[in-house]
């Protein structure tokens with residue numbers, strides 16, 4: 173009896189050991205892969221920072237065929253498209269989240285929430301296609317501009333892509349606002365709207381900020397749809413009408429040129445250099461998002 | 476003067492009848508205490524007086540609640556106006572996660588007051604009224620959640636009196652507080668009563684006996700006895716009341 177139990181225990185120990193080891197290997201290998209990718213990115217990208225003179229690398233003209241590797245128009249293109257997208261998506265997303273959480277009757281919420289999740293699942297190439305053939309002509313026609321493939325078109329599509337993230341994260345943040353705060357607002361004679369705007373939304377502010385950051389992180393890294401609808405002209409977006417002119421983003425540049433570049437050439441390294449810049453940017457955005465969450469946690473929960 | 480008169484009030488959560496045939500008169504500028512065992516409907520009754528139960532789906536009210544003779548459940552009553560006249564302090568302090576100043580300024584701002592000077596004077600007046608001014612006057616811009624619980628509760632009282640209500644409802648305002656903070660609130664209630672009509676729900680019978688002028692005893696959704704506090708505690712008319720206050724029932 174006793175011996176049998178002992179054998180069973182040993183057996184169990186052995187199984188535990190294997191499972192634990194397996195999980196550990198998987199966990200570490202994930203970290204390892206991420207590190208490897210990062211190292212690869214560094215190895216291929218860093219040369220561009222010393223092989224190309226700084227004045228050229230951060231110049232205003234991107235003509236790889238003439239050895240002009242000015243990344244500034246690409247960086248600004250990405251920033252402009254992303255910021256415009258967020259300016260569109262933030263009010264829309266926050267308002268939708270408020271509607272879904274605070275105003276919509278239960279049955280509508282039950283329909284809306286899965287629909288928003290389906291939105292998130294539409295492949296970006298499909299959205300790009302839609303942008304090219306539905307949104308771009310519309311913009312060209314309405315504004316009477318030579319091409320509908322503009323920063324604004326890209327921003328619209330990106331906003332659309334960032335919306336599901338923004339809505340669902342913002343909605344969770346609103347949901348986490350305790351009922352007692354709403355009650356307090358109502359009991360002071362505030363209307364439902366005043367309570368939402370002056371109590372619930374401010375209380376969920378950090379969660380909503382996080383939502384926007386996450387949406388922005390998604391938007392700035394997005395490639396396919398953006399490449400399809402922004403026109404891809406590497407020009408400096410400095411004047412006000414740049415919004416309705418083509419632009420080229422960092423991601424689109426890498427995607428479009430990676431295929432035909434000679435491996436090991438300066439152009440090749442510069443594309444990876446752009447990758448590093450992009451990575452740093454996304455990393456900073458995510459860091460900022462994490463920091464707002466962390467700050468809030470320390471003050472007692474995401475409220 | 477009679478401030479509130481409740482006549483034959485029934486209250487339902489869906490099909491569950493939480494209050495039946497409650498009638499009581501609440502005097503102006505007095506403290507009325509509501510006592511009774513857990514689940515007997517004290518909070519429900521209190522929330523009928525400022526229609527906070529409206530926020531719960533599937534509830535229903537029969538009977539009348541007259542505030543200065545006007546039925547607050549009449550369809551012409553504006554709930555928002557009613558709640559400005561009948562303020563409420565909750566069981567757990569629930570300040571907004573904003574600055575101390577914004578908490579007190581919330582009500583006036585909702586009423587449309589934007590002038591910084593006027594707001595500042597209302598905030599000071601209300602904080603003084605809630606006996607909190609001296610403790611917070613140098614940190615008005617700090618987060619309200621950084622205050623101690625007792626201070627938070629007094630802040631909630633300040634926030635409530637900032638809209639200059641006529642009645643203040645308090646649902647077990649001290650149950651989350653330590654004895655010293657409780658004492659401070661009780662003293663505060665005595666000073667508030669010169670200006671406001673106060674209705675307080677409490678589990679603590681000593682507290683009811685200490686602070687109130689009038690006491691109502693609830694039992695299973697019914698108001699069993701309501702009388703001057705001294706009489707309720709020294710010469711209860713009903714056996715049930717006597718059993719409850721002597722600790723034999725409940």
Ligand SMILES: Nc1ncnc2c1ncn2[C@@H]1O[C@H](COP(=O)(O)OP(=O)(O)OP(=O)(O)O)[C@@H](O)[C@H]1O
Nearest residue numbers: 488491493512513514515516517518519520531678
């Ligand atoms: N939102 C609700 N939905 C359904 N039933 C409820 C709701 N709130 C309270 N009740 C029920 O109504 C009855 C009275 O509740 P109420 O909260 O008024 O009691 P109480 O006297 O305040 O008790 P306590 O001293 O525990 O706070 C209880 O039986 C309770 O279960």
Ligand SMILES: [Mg+2]
Nearest residue numbers: 517518519646
């Ligand atoms: Mg209660």
